[in-house]
Amino acid sequence: RVAYVNGSYVPHGEAAVHIEDRGYQFADGVYEVCEVRGGRLVDETRHMDRLERSLGELRIAMPMDRKPLGMVLRETVRRNRVRNGLVYLQVTRGVARRDHAFPKPGTPPALVVTAKSIDFAKNDANAAKGVKVISMPDNRWERVDIKSVGLLPNCIAKQAAREKGAYEAWLVDDDGFVTEGSSTNAWIITKDGALVTRFADNGILKGITRTTIFDLCKREGLRIEERKFTIEEAQNAREAFLSSATTIVMPIVEIDGRPVGNGAPGSIATDLRAKFHEVAEIA
Template identity: 45%
Template sequence: MRTVYVNGDYLPENEATVSIFDRGFLFADGIYEVTTVVDGKLIGFDGHIKRLQRSADELKMNIKVDEPEMLEIHRELVKRNNLDQGMIYLQYTRGNPGDRDFAFPPEDTKPTLVMFTQEKKVVGTAVEENGLKVVTLEDLRWGRRDIKTVQLLYPSLAKMEAKARGADDAWMVQDGFVTEGTSNNAYIVKDGTIITRHLSNDILHGITRKSILACAQLLQMKVEERPFTVDEAYAADEAFATSASGFANPIVEIDGKKVGSGKPGEVSAKLRELYIEENMKAAV
């Protein structure tokens, strides 16, 4: 049985509880981060914690993230759960005001902090060999996708629609241009150039995205940060998606159409290899 963390306590998962009045439950008034664990070490931890604070600030949450304390809790969860490969999920909410009210609770309301581990193979996966199939769907999420909130119902619906169509995931589309996947940033490769949407309120500012683009620079690959259309994606030589748990996952089919050869491409493979190599050097 897993050990989880709830508001200062390490507990067996079946003993962990949060109030029914918690605003994360009633209003999706919460933020989260997912940090990948490889060989018992945390990948990109500093970036995730800094983004957590940014999300809190954007939502005017009275949270001051203590990075050393967060690191200690993450490491303790890895230790207590003997986690070799997988993820640590962290969620902060505006807390329990004792009743339901659309207005924010008093500033001295204690926020709720929960964390738990999930075992998942992230290195040497079948996806690396086989790639993923995606479908395109209209992006119906709210306009502040740069804030990593727990408002994930539409991405969940999109994921289920993709599965109903025989695919693995969905790429969401706004005004004819791809924004991102349900839980990842989206890329295409054309004539040796990597194309991915620029940072704005329209997409999550991915920690893995930032690292992958740094790897592309090290490999002297050309990158264009701009929106790309669905038709451009159909005509791409290669496509891939990045996320904390997927690193750089190849996309081999979009809306039933093969991407390039229909097999994982060289660009994503090279980026994934370098990403793992560089981030394991900095893992904590």
């Protein structure tokens, strides 16, 4: 395997960043994960738009223009011989002597890109069976709309899910409403067939997969309600599912030990999963 690190392609096992990189010291950086399908990038434009937004909110410079960045992503995919998988990119505020305040203007941001294959057959097998989720308090900061590498609460939530044999943890705010999963967006489908997912303010990451599912729903004539919902409403919903770049649409069959719908993957979620790449940008 090969990684791109600040201008060069290096063997993955030897790829390293400086100990005074602000990503390492302060989680002062952002990332993107883009699905790779048939060697091509899924929804690259939207991922680049979100990257620019995350960087802008944190006043970190783009490490290079979009066009060359797209070339680096593709070259990393190519050198790792990834047909189906993901490409990961991370930009941090760069290397500077440790001080909480930002380094002096002109400090170059650091860019790392990796790519790896994913076993989508296993992914499809999970979707065919449906997955379990548990709920956890959402104790993250108030700017989770920024795709920051500061993911400690997300890691703790995912680990709790694993330890309970669940696929994902749904995070619940102080008022009892689901915000999103630890690394996925959260959806339910009501008895009358409306898709419900939380509106995208500062309280969730606005998933690219979520946005593309909106496009798909428009095409399919499905109604979307952007609003909050509780765990109880989800447990009593017709269907539930989660979404992200690598899980696409993943049907949920159990929430906190209670079955959703008839306890089998829902037909609408299954259909959205099958059709997702018909509307996504693949380039």
